[in-house]
Amino acid sequence: MLLKALLLFLVAHIDSVLSLNNTPGPQCRCLFSDPSCWPPADEFDSLSHQLSQPLISPVPPESACYPPSNPSGNCTNVILNSANGNWRANQSGSMESFNFETFIFANGSISACYLNTSLGVPCEQGSVPPIGVDARSAQDVQAAVAFAVKWNLKVVIKSTGHDLLGRSSGRGSFMIWTHNMKNISFDANFIPEGGPHNETFNELALTLGAGIQWNEAYAAGESYGRVIVGGTSFGESVGAASGYVLGGGHSVLSPTYGLAVDNVLQFTLVTSSASVLTVNAYSHPDLFWALRGGGGGTFGVVTSVTYNTHPPTPATLILLSVENFSSGAIAQSVVSKFLSLHPTLADLQWGGIASFDSSFFSFSGVAPDTTLAESNAAIQPFVDFVRNATAGSGETVQFSTVPFDSVYVLYDAYIASLGGAASSSAGLNGELVSRLFPRELLETEYEKVADTLLGLGDLVSYVLAGGGAVSKVDPNSLGLNPAWRKALGHAILAGGWADGTNATGIHQVENQLKGYLAVLEELASLYEKNFQQTFFGDHYARLESIKDIYDPVDLFVVIEGVGSERWDELLDCRKA
Known part of the structure; x- marks a missing residue:
């Protein structure tokens, strides 16, 4: 039954060295473990003054059960909620699948922080990034990106931590946490930026911040009398404007309305040059093409996604x-x-x-x-x-x-109600x-x-x-x-x-x-022996060329993402 629960969860469930690409020989990112290159404290202080929120120091949530625990740690709370996907998404240091919080060294030793303290092993950081930015706006993301490029840091983008390839974590990396970008807006006559003024679009659209989860997106759609194509998982805790849609996004409504990417009208994102771009069929159409299925954490930090919506239906x-x-x-x-x-x-x-x-x-x-x-x-x-x-x-x-x-009532009665700790298989x-x-x-x-x-x-x-x-x-x-x-x-x-x-x-x-x-x-x-073909088919070469345009420093590198074959297995160093 444990494996069955795990599988059902996984189903529901799932993105300054400007000459990095052109310099011969291996090029390595600076990791937290390397004091020779890691930014000094005063540089982090300078960064913090540019942000709307204090810098975060993510830790495995299970650390609350190890003395001396974080003063704010509550082991009972962790035990009660460890299998709750929405609770885990709210913790900067938590991944939905616990194994992506851990790190296995080449010699077979494991760095982890287990909820089961009786195992008698110390609580360690594992693959959880030690420091990061709690981004609440595109300006926060711009500051984080500029800082990462300046210091050649390994970057991890995390919204809810559901990624089933572990792209939301990275040992010794710098986290850009978009989970608290919770803006939602509705436009009854959405016009993409740069679109022709003489064309009538008549699209009723929802724009979702990068931290919006499907339970929030569905509720917003219902409040406006609209349906949005999205995922299904216990508690609807998967992000609606992050890796899910950037990878394609299938849904129980896909045979009716298409995949999530088929319903996207516009993105906003921050590129590795710290530029904020609005991307649609008229503005940066090459990047719009790539973002719809080219993979999360690859082309930039998405800050919002605008979806077309549909009328409610029984x-x-x-x-x-x-x-x-x-x-x-x-x-x-x-x-x-x-x-x-x-x-x-x-x-x-x-x-x-x-x-x-x-x-x-x-x-x-x-x-x-x-x-x-x-x-x-x-x-x-x-x-x-x-x-x-x-x-x-x-x-x-x-x-x-x-x-x-309506579909929303079905979701609410049959899917969202399964979000409690007793029903979910997170953790x-x-x-x-x-x-x-x-x-x-x-x-x-x-x-x-x-x-x-x-x-x-x-x-x-x-x-x-x-x-x-x-x-x-x-x-x-x-x-x-x-x-x-x-x-x-x-x-x-x-x-x-x-x-x-x-x-x-x-x-x-x-x-x-x-x-x-x-x-x-x-x-x-x-x-995968050939992830390029499996994940991207004959679109891979074009995706790679677009990545090189918008991310020439290769800041955004993720497991089996576009361009990742240029890097070593841990994505720490560029291959010679």
Whole structure:
């Protein structure tokens, strides 16, 4: 059950050395551990006078449970909230997946601060940046960026810490924390900056600051009578204007309204020159192309995102589960039948998620703008198939459909309500691998796909993320990997481990995940041999050229991001 909870969380869940690129030989960032280059205290004092908030010194939140703890530390509070995604997002030193707070040295020793104090190991900083800026405005970000460039610091951009590749942390780095950039505005007739004055746009748009989370964005949309395309996670704690959208952003509404990037009208961001840019189809259109799918933390520090919105619509929630498959053959038949049904569901613009292994199957589907009768008619043949396949075999089948007045009410009742500590799986150790499945494969080889996924032996989460409106967008109109336009499903598998597991045990889990690469092609994971093709497809070269224009000093380097292959494994030093 722990691994199942971890996987469901990960699904829901996920961006002065001006001649750095041109100077031959390795070039290293200055890290906190190097007193020969780290800025002196008076320089940090000077920086603090330029900021709206005091500098922050992020620490692992678990440090409150170690004497002598931070005077403001409250171990009981940490224990109660450690698995609450929204609480973790509010801590500058907390990552949603605990393992990204830790650091494994080359000799196998681990620097970490475990919640389980009985392990008898000291509380250490791990990969949590030791100092940073609590940015509340673009001006705060400008000051932080200029300071980082001046002192050649390794920069980490963090909003909520949900990034599942660990891009929100970095040992010895300088953090730009955008979580408290909470501005929201609504425009009933949004006109992109630089757009032609004689053109009527008529777009009802929400502009979200970089720290806005989906629970806040959905509530804002509801207050204006609008729907915004966004993610689903326990408590809706994922950031709405940070890494989620910069990576593409799939949603249960994507088959109806497209991916998050398909709904973006404008960005504002701070580049490595400390310039504030407004970016849209008319202003810096090359960067607008790149930001829509080119990856978070890569081109600059995004300070706001403006989304197109949609009118409210009723929706039906479909819930189906099968417990205790009596045989692998029955499991295979159910999963195969579901995968064969997915193209039809995509044409109906359904979204949702299925989870399954050899003993379990569940499906939570969302059918926007669909009556209860229409939803039942679409799913009933599959339900009948499941009941017939399991008749007399001892399985437990549960099925229900629930109508809601709007998608927001559905979110509030079924997703946001799961945000408490007892329901969320934040605070665990875990990594994942995933793959997009194109429509053609599901139409012709669904049995092979089912056999392959079930044969891996782990719980699979299968997201109904594509098709419908997603497939109708010109794949070259934005920087997102073109593979999304042919994809229907997104299959995800995760591996986890307990606190205190040594490096050998952690590497065993990682090797298990690596082993999936031999079975499933083009997986997107920490272990990609060719992340450029997997994440960005044939858009990579153009993305790289745009990065070089707007970030010529390579300040913004993230794990498996555009240009990261120029750097060593830790992203500390540029390769010779």
